[in-house]
Amino acid sequence: MQALHQKTKELLESGTVQVIIGYGRGCGDRVRPVFVRNAETAAGLVWDDRCRQNLAVYLNKPEIKNLGTPAIVATPAAVKSIIQLISENQVKPCSVVVLAVDQGAVLELKDNASLEEYSAKHPVVFPPFVLKEMKTIAEMPLPQRNAYWQNELSRCFKCYACRAACPLCYCERCISENNQPQWVCPASHPQGNFEWHINRAMHLAGRCIECGSCSIACPVGIPIGLLTIEASRMVKQEFGHEPGLRCNADSAMSSFNTDDRETFIQ
Ligand code: SF4
Numbered sequence: 688m689q690a691l692h693q694k695t696k697e698l699l700e701s702g703t704v705q706v707i708i709g710y711g712r713g714c715g716d717r718v719r720p721v722f723v724r725n726a727e728t729a730a731g732l733v734w735d736d737r738c739r740q741n742l743a744v745y746l747n748k749p750e751i752k753n754l755g756t757p758a759i760v761a762t763p764a765a766v767k768s769i770i771q772l773i774s775e776n777q778v779k780p781c782s783v784v785v786l787a788v789d790q791g792a793v794l795e796l797k798d799n800a801s802l803e804e805y806s807a808k809h810p811v812v813f814p815p816f817v818l819k820e821m822k823t824i825a826e827m828p829l830p831q832r833n834a835y836w837q838n839e840l841s842r843c844f845k846c847y848a849c850r851a852a853c854p855l856c857y858c859e860r861c862i863s864e865n866n867q868p869q870w871v872c873p874a875s876h877p878q879g880n881f882e883w884h885i886n887r888a889m890h891l892a893g894r895c896i897e898c899g900s901c902s903i904a905c906p907v908g909i910p911i912g913l914l915t916i917e918a919s920r921m922v923k924q925e926f927g928h929e930p931g932l933r934c935n936a937d938s939a940m941s942s943f944n945t946d947d948r949e950t951f952i953q
């Protein structure tokens with residue numbers, strides 16, 4: 688942690704950045720996002736196994752952008768998010784100082800090439816219980832899987848915390864709030880919930896970098912990230928496209944190939 692404190696202090700003192708997006712002590716045993724603007728308070732930054740929330744979500748928030756050039760303390764998932772955001776023209780290359788803490792050392796990922804190299808060597812690692820849950824759901828017959836999701840989504844009360852926690856959910860106006868035309872029923876009843884979450888999963892297909900922050904954010908414990916992760920994995924299986932690896936990658940859902948096996952697209 689000392690290397691992180693030293694590095695962030697230097698970045699602030701030299702004026703290279705004006706804010707560090709990192710983790711600090713939260714309530715009880717928790718950590719929380721902090722926005723350090725003063726070199727003297729950089730020693731309050733925390734880095735340990737509890738630091739799982741994907742901080743890349745803050746890069747596009749106007750309140751944070753207004754603070755000046757940021758540095759971000761990045762997990763492997765956050766690095767993937769930044770690559771994906773660069774590929775979608777939402778983050779300018781070299782506009783953020785990315786700090787990856789690796790075995791006590793702080794790596795400064797300065798450009799697209801170093802981000803890509805780091806991402807290729809550091810896959811996002813799921814807790815074993817998540818992998819077990821994914822396997823259980825995948826092995827369910829379709830009617831049982833449908834019933835599983837109907838049951839899970841029936842608890843959703845549309846607080847949109849999952850959306851707020853996701854770095855790839857950055858639309859200024861979400862389909863769930865558009866009422867002319869109204870695509871998604873705003874009520875949190877079974878049909879409205881199903882419409883909202885299936886739309887969100889489709890929008891994140893081929894874009895979700897599997898950080899799990901949406902599941903962590905859900906106050907009623909719906910494992911909502913499993914839907915978007917599965918949608919992204921299907922895109923990888925069918926089209927060989929994996930998000931968060933290349934800064935100049937095409938978008939899976941808005942590109943086509945004239946050699947596509949489906950004739951309607953040719
Ligand atoms: S959908 Fe969930 S798991 Fe995927 S990138 Fe967004 S927050 Fe992370």
Ligand code: SF4
Binds near residue numbers: 846847905907909
């Ligand atoms: S965080 Fe949970 S309850 Fe809130 S909208 Fe997302 S799935 Fe529904």
